[in-house]
Amino acid sequence: MEPFTQLTAVAAPLDMANVDTDQIMPARFMRRPRDARYVDYGFHDQRFTPEGAKRPDFILNRPPFDKAGILVAGRNFGVGSSREAAVYALLAMGFRCVVAESFGDIFFSNSLKNGLLPVRLPESVVAGLRQAVAAAPGTTLSVDLQAQILTAPDGSTHPFTVPGFARDCLLRGLDEIGLTLTLESEITAFEARRANAA
Amino acid sequence: MGQTLFQKIWDAHVVQARDDGLALLYVDRHYFHEGSFHAFNMLKARGLAVRRPDLTFGFGDHYAPTVGRSTPEVKDPEIRGIIETFEENARANRIRAFELADPDQGIVHVAGPEQGLTLPGMTVVCGDSHTSTHGALGALAFGIGASEVAHVLATQTIWQSPPKQIRCSFDGELPAGSTSKDMALALIAHIGTGGGLGGAIEFAGTAVRALSVEARLTLCNMAIEAGARTGMVAPDAVTAAWLAGRPYAPAQRDPAWDRLFSDPDARFDSEVTLDAANIRPMATWGTSPEEAVPLSGRVPRAEEAPDEARQKAWARSLDYMGLRGGEAMADVALDRVFLGSCTNARIEDLRDAAAVLRGRRIAVPMLVSPGSSRVKRAAEAEGLDRIFKEAGARWEESSCALCVSMHGETVGEGERCASTSNRNFAGRQGRGARTHLVSPASAAASAVAGRLVSAL
Numbered sequence: 001m002e003p004f005t006q007l008t009a010v011a012a013p014l015d016m017a018n019v020d021t022d023q024i025m026p027a028r029f030m031r032r033p034r035d036a037r038y039v040d041y042g043f044h045d046q047r048f049t050p051e052g053a054k055r056p057d058f059i060l061n062r063p064p065f066d067k068a069g070i071l072v073a074g075r076n077f078g079v080g081s082s083r084e085a086a087v088y089a090l091l092a093m094g095f096r097c098v099v100a101e102s103f104g105d106i107f108f109s110n111s112l113k114n115g116l117l118p119v120r121l122p123e124s125v126v127a128g129l130r131q132a133v134a135a136a137p138g139t140t141l142s143v144d145l146q147a148q149i150l151t152a153p154d155g156s157t158h159p160f161t162v163p164g165f166a167r168d169c170l171l172r173g174l175d176e177i178g179l180t181l182t183l184e185s186e187i188t189a190f191e192a193r194r195a196n197a198a
Numbered sequence: 199m200g201q202t203l204f205q206k207i208w209d210a211h212v213v214q215a216r217d218d219g220l221a222l223l224y225v226d227r228h229y230f231h232e233g234s235f236h237a238f239n240m241l242k243a244r245g246l247a248v249r250r251p252d253l254t255f256g257f258g259d260h261y262a263p264t265v266g267r268s269t270p271e272v273k274d275p276e277i278r279g280i281i282e283t284f285e286e287n288a289r290a291n292r293i294r295a296f297e298l299a300d301p302d303q304g305i306v307h308v309a310g311p312e313q314g315l316t317l318p319g320m321t322v323v324c325g326d327s328h329t330s331t332h333g334a335l336g337a338l339a340f341g342i343g344a345s346e347v348a349h350v351l352a353t354q355t356i357w358q359s360p361p362k363q364i365r366c367s368f369d370g371e372l373p374a375g376s377t378s379k380d381m382a383l384a385l386i387a388h389i390g391t392g393g394g395l396g397g398a399i400e401f402a403g404t405a406v407r408a409l410s411v412e413a414r415l416t417l418c419n420m421a422i423e424a425g426a427r428t429g430m431v432a433p434d435a436v437t438a439a440w441l442a443g444r445p446y447a448p449a450q451r452d453p454a455w456d457r458l459f460s461d462p463d464a465r466f467d468s469e470v471t472l473d474a475a476n477i478r479p480m481a482t483w484g485t486s487p488e489e490a491v492p493l494s495g496r497v498p499r500a501e502e503a504p505d506e507a508r509q510k511a512w513a514r515s516l517d518y519m520g521l522r523g524g525e526a527m528a529d530v531a532l533d534r535v536f537l538g539s540c541t542n543a544r545i546e547d548l549r550d551a552a553a554v555l556r557g558r559r560i561a562v563p564m565l566v567s568p569g570s571s572r573v574k575r576a577a578e579a580e581g582l583d584r585i586f587k588e589a590g591a592r593w594e595e596s597s598c599a600l601c602v603s604m605h606g607e608t609v610g611e612g613e614r615c616a617s618t619s620n621r622n623f624a625g626r627q628g629r630g631a632r633t634h635l636v637s638p639a640s641a642a643a644s645a646v647a648g649r650l651v652s653a654l
Contacts, residue, residue: 110343
């Protein structure tokens with residue numbers, strides 16, 4: 001995993017609640033391998049007409065939002081299916097951070113494991129950020145994972161928290177499997193205790 | 199202070215606890231399906247082996263066709279490739295997989311419990327959000343993503359932060375004609391799809407105790423649609439009787455199951471109580487499971503939404519669903535009906551639907567896909583297949599089918615489908631497809647009427 005420390009990027013507003021992972025990554029593309037085509041799968045049915053033409057009215061198709069690195073979304077972003085492919089699609093589109101009031105549980109976890117930073121902030125703050133970046137397209141936001149601070153266009157700072165273990169992994173670009181494998185003796189001991197108790 | 203059912207199972211599985219509350223939990227049962235190929239690729243890329251193939255079971259369900267049980271005969275090359283990869287991964291890692299041609303194949307959340315593979319007190323994970331289903335047997339069961347699937351394959355453990363403890367009680371008696379699907383939709387309409395976010399829901403109360411295991415599986419299946427990580431029901435005599443004699447269940451009931459309940463003085467972070475007597479047959483009208491009303495009611499208008507955010511969401515949902523708002527649910531005309539999925543395709547579900555269809559003809563096309571190949575055989579032994587076929591429905595093989603539409607068939611653009619599945623998301627059953635979630639009995643009644651109605 002690529003380490004995540006700090007990010008300053010153009011932010012795109014997506015003023016929709018309950019954006020489910022079926023919308024982010026339609027099921028029919030999931031049989032395909034994770035390759036360069038993923039860039040078109042993200043929000044596919046909202047970005048493209050059935051004939052395959054780009055829909056200019058969809059916000060993520062409009063410059064400069066089509067090059068955004070941060071998505072400022074609505075509440076319950078990423079609810080529904082556990083498909084990690086939704087995270088792969090957002091990464092392929094160029095996003096490294098999603099800001100929302102709340103996230104689907106599994107999506108939140110999948111994001112952390114793939115270097116897509118999910119930032120939870122209060123509803124009023126998220127609404128303000130959405131308005132600010134919509135009013136002045138091209139506006140950048142800054143996220144500092146070490147300090148756990150998001151800096152808004154007006155210079156105001158907003159603290160957020162990422163679970164400690166996941167944050168360490170993100171900052172160092174480590175994946176959990178490697179770390180857990182160092183606990184092999186604890187896992188074996190647990191299995192032995194269980195076998196004896198049975 | 200006493201402990202909740204959740205805490206008892208959690209504590210019994212902690213391999214290592216960190217100061218920040220995060221725990222490394224041991225996984226008793228790990229299920230996977232064809233979509234889990236990303237995780238096997240991650241394992242391969244790192245040169246890691248599956249640590250406990252004996253605790254890992256595969257089920258071919260997401261891409262299983264509803265016609266035919268032979269992998270080489272699957273027509274679509276991409277779908278066939280996915281199924282072949284699933285079967286190869288299982289073989290290469292010496293994992294028991296219930297493949298397409300296996301007489302015990304089925305949807306993982308139907309066939310796993312049916313095999314007796316999920317037992318009270320277990321930790322159960324699967325790379326599928328509806329893993330919460332297995333909590334109905336008194337297990338701690340939750341869905342995970344591909345990276346976590348790889349982690350469990352390699353280590354047989356998973357890192358978890360403790361969720362909020364939520365108790366959802368259904369008091370009183372469920373009226374005749376209402377089902378646990380209606381309980382689930384009523385709950386989600388009440389607390390919202392974010393109502394259970396970050397939480398573990400224990401379903402309790404007299405109406406839950408009165409449910410069969412199959413009805414409890416439906417209820418826990420839908421816990422994820424309330425945003426919860428898992429749903430669970432404390433095991434009881436009903437659970438033990440249901441498990442007895444299943445292939446992988448122990449010959450004798452385990453006395454440890456008797457301790458699996460929330461102590462009277464256990465503390466929950468939040469409680470929600472519904473009166474089961476008020477629950478009527480429900481259906482969704484929008485594109486979120488929380489957008490549900492009784493079938494006897496009408497579609498709400500956007501301006502009736504309780505707040506501005508939902509006003510926007512409701513307007514978008516109505517537009518997508520091709521509804522104005524204000525019309526009676528019973529006036530909403532259907533194009534087709536789907537009876538199937540891990541939510542509602544067990545034998546009791548098929549019986550419910552068949553009871554409505556007996557001696558009648560359907561007005562719109564209906565697909566019936568049993569939850570497992572065993573359920574299919576059981577239904578045929580009872581003659582349910584004849585009832586479905588005589589009514590005019592397609593009686594086909596077990597698959598996730600039109601719940602997720604990965605198997606090669608979709609609901610067409612603009613088509614309206616009453617479905618016993620779990621998600622009415624935009625595009626879920628196919629691009630532009632319009633889904634109304636209902637119970638099996640309501641699905642059957644709606645197929646006969648060609649409109650959204652209950653069997654009452």
